[in-house]
Amino acid sequence: MEFSTQTIVAVAAYAGGGICMGLGAVGAAIGEGYTAAWANLATSRNSELSPDIFKNMLVGQAVAESASIFALVIAILLLFLDVQGAALIKAAALLGAGICMGLGALGSGIGSGFPGGQACFGIARQPAVTSRLTTNMLIGSAVSQTPAIFSMVVALMLIFIDFSAMPFHPGWAALIGAGLSTGLAAIGSGYGGGLAAGASCEGLARQPLTVAPLTTTMLVGQAVSQTPSIFGLLVSFILMFRTPAPSASLAAAAALLAAGLCTGLGGIGPGIGNGQAAAGAVRWVARNMAMGADLMRVMLVGQAVSQSTAIYAMVVSLVLIFVV
Template sequence: MMEWEPQIWVRAAAFFGGGLCIGLGAIGAAIGEGYTASVANESMARNPSQSNVVLKDMLVGQAVAESAAIFALVVAMILLFSSFSNPSWLTAAAIIGAALSMGFGAIGAGIGSGFPAGEACRGTVRQPAVANKLMTNMLIGAAVCQTPSIFALVVSFILLYTDFSAMPVWPAWAALVGAGLATGLAAIGSGLGGGTTAQASVEGIARRPESASSVTVVMLLGQAVVQSPAIFGLLISFILLFGTYEANSSLAPAMALLSAGLCVGFGAIGPAIGGGEVGRNGVRWVARNPGAGQVITRIMLVGMAVSQSTVIYAMVISLVLIYVV
């Protein structure tokens, strides 16, 4: 097998990767949009006179949630139809890394964006007078949810359009696949967590429209902290992508680089989902009890910080895997 031309491997990797990319990438948006539509139906049934506004909220929200899947579709199309010039063994690894990054990276953002969109439908029925405020807040919240998928897209494009041919195949192939996995997996939790936080913000504004500005600020604060695991994943990806590697044909150095990507990727999922739960309840109760807003915001940030600790352990182990062993 190893005597096949790199061109063959690159084409095989591109077709396999294209399928993987849109296959994984289609999961999230479909779930998120389904959730939005289910809440839209429920809301219309409660108050059919608002059905036009609810339909608009639903479609706008679904369009935002769709964007993650569209990124994955774009990467899949690029993989299917580009002719990779000057292919090397590493091109095949970079293609698989790009597919994994965008495929996994679209899951969380797609599901997460569905939450604020659904809540906007529900809130519009509850408080038709503030439908515009709800739409604005939903769009801000959902846009922040999409950032992890944009990180994944950036890493995919770097993998696809950088010339890695100067790197030694062993162990650099593992660094490229690991870089894709790190950002892709790390994006899952941050997308979801950003969504749950945004959902509470839309809900809070629907309950108490006068709290809109403070709730939006707390939402953005919460979402920013929830994005940090995805940023750790991106950081490890960049370190892996732009590292210098000595040629070494043994297995262990390659596995260390692959493992570094897996470690921060998996490790980022939980803390981001947990942070999203904190954000949800923090934002919700800032809206319900504005008098205690400062105390709640403080405890929200402390709680998030503590739940981030395990992703920091994961990042440390990744850095040890890259630099020490």
């Protein structure tokens, strides 16, 4: 049974759209559920404050939902794209775009729920700082969305750039690998950034006077947690813009696919780990502000070390792309 090129491209676009929305909804749903769960705990602890808690939860969920709206945008784009006269390589690009955005929305969706939940609970604990808690939650939650935005950028590039100059074999593997690299790496960074943001809301409620060093430590910690997803972005760009030599061999395709998988998977752990380190530092800046500078230094040293495996993964990916 033979299919026309157009049918294959359309099938890839629909499959990509389905993967994108399916995975994208999961993350935001877990994150919003976490926020709502802590809002309930907070209300049970201090029920007179329920209007404030409710308001905070509403605003937090609206921002936390962004990741899944990114996924929705990409999914609808994939479903309604005009694939008339597209080259076969477009099928791989569209599938890669769906995978990239779906995976990328997962971590940010879960992660941006953490500050929401902790801010709700913090309001019950320390009602005097309600407005600061909401602001801090929104900053943390918005920064946790960055990896999802990276994924959306890569997905849009995969959808709209014309790849017809790329040979189908092994180009298909490069484009799916480009999607996997940014998408998988974004999971860890989104989740880790959320851990740091949640800890800063918790700390702010514990010790409101520490707001300035808390927010600084949180932002630095989140920025470092985002490095693995920047590695993922870098490998995706190389895979998209370096035209591979046409080759019928399976090994050439496997090398490019594995390059994307390697940086992507390798970014998950360091992203989460860096987030944990940042959360630990932020939590103790709140309790012991005098140690702020030392805590920041230890956090950065610890994060740099736990970053090293992501760097190994990127080196292996670069070897797979350029050397073998």
